[in-house]
Amino acid sequence: MKNHKLQAFCLLVNFKKLSPVAKELGITAPTVSFHIRSIEEEYGVRLFRTNAGGYRLTEAGEGFYHYARQILQLQKDMNRFFENLIVGNNGSIRLGASGLPAHIFMPDIIHQVSTAYPDIRISLEVKTAPEIEAKLALQELDFGLIMETKQENPSLLYETIGEDSLVLALSPNHELASKKDISKSDVLKNKILLHTSSSSTNHFIEKWMDPFLPSFYTIELDSVSTIKKMLTYGKTLAFLSPFFIEEELKSGILVKKDLNDDTLTRKIQLVYPKSRLDNKVDQFVKNAIYNLAGEIKAIK
Template sequence: MDQHLHVFVTVAEKQNFSRAAETLHMTQPAVSQYIRLFEETMGVRLLERTSKYVQLNKAGEMVYHHAKEIIGLYTRMQNLVDDLTNKASGPLSIGASYTFGEYVLPHIIAKLNEAYPNISPTVIIGNTTEIADAVKRHQLDVGIVEGHLKDEEHMQIEPFAEDDMVVVAAPNHPLMVRNDVISMKDLEKTTWVLREYGSGTREAADSVFQQNDIAPDKIMNIGSTQPIKEAVEAGLGISLLSQWAIQKELQHDDLTVVPVSGLPFRRQFSIITTSPFQTKALQIFIDLLRHNKDLSAFRSDHDDPSGTT
């Protein structure tokens, strides 16, 4: 890989020539020389310099974006070539949407580490849109996301698991004093605490609203699942959450499943990649996902998705 490209990316991320030099194990004058030659090659200034820091200008942002893709592709190519003669080992970058990444993926990674200790996984968790974008830009080897992807071009998408979504409330919520099954229409006037747009969990909630022809009067948006659970426990409203995400709260009676007709809502999880060529480490990880597709093993034994037990 072109060393000038690597030096440029490091300086851009460290925003400082001295820190970049330390990371690269080079002298600061050498780093400055690489940047000067790289800017001459590109024919344009890429970094704005001050006495304390450097930052990308408009041209620099464009070059940095593509440089990251080039480095990601080069690294993947190198790993594929190494795999021809070596056993499964080396880095594996995994992205996952919040529900899968926080509540299921740790168990998968534990199995991977036990069986293949020479594979070094790194994990990034974000919403579905963020993970899909990182995979498409070759910043991640593989992504696990829920819901539908807006831009499926140049991506391999493999559905591999299903997840049940249920309505949850605090045990003392007024809804829980009723003994009958509740319709979604009954919940239209209730405050909902939901994930942000772009997340698969929010997409599932919007699908449920659309299927039942309701438009909740009040929606509180929160950017991750844990504070949503805290808000629901505090009585701020109800939510639609994955069965995977609420097991501990159900066991400790911090949350309860509201018996709603037509639920649980079932959604699909998919594996996404960008290249038909896969390192041994990636092949092994994907096979592990496929072989653990019955993800009910990660649920509590006594909890039933319908909320009837």
């Protein structure tokens, strides 16, 4: 199937009307309609239903859209590969990271790549680990650094490059701050601050708590800085990576407690599409990540 048909289809999913698709592609609305009918006739299914709101996907259309996006993205990736190959050090690299890896890895990695390849275009998206995995699966990102989600996508490759153990973070004024040995039951008597519900850390901690605690003993916040500020009031607890609270620990604003629980240790993973063909920039990025991971492990 020709790519211009797939482009027309995907644009119609987004615009929901023929005229903006036609304008985007520089063709007529009847031609867009012809492309859609051509696909439907080829597969013997209806891809859209129409109503006052425009074109809406059928169940078959949803499935077709899933694969059409990947085909178009693969075409873009192939074009990018040869463009980068022809022009040498020019090109682009699209990185993604969840919260902690973005904090401890990405500034250094981006600095190294931009120094070695000053003409390359670099982009970074910081989202939750499941969101980064989804973008990698659609090949909308080249490499991702995430905290493990334990729900590995079969179209992606996962490499463990390190680990991080969550600690209990609290104010020195909290009633548990002076307690030497803190048990799970001690923790579960308190309000616990969680990061946004779609984050891997949230699922990780909720699994650790379940089935001991109903949800009203937790507060979800969309910002680590907000969590740290809330902790200073001395009424709540949070599980955070020590990397996130280094400054607060040095200044004495917060203290940490290690619960010596192996289930609070998580993998840090480098993730990328199985279909990806490495070029020299890709290999440089991987080596930079491996080397930095080794340095961090040595420091810890």
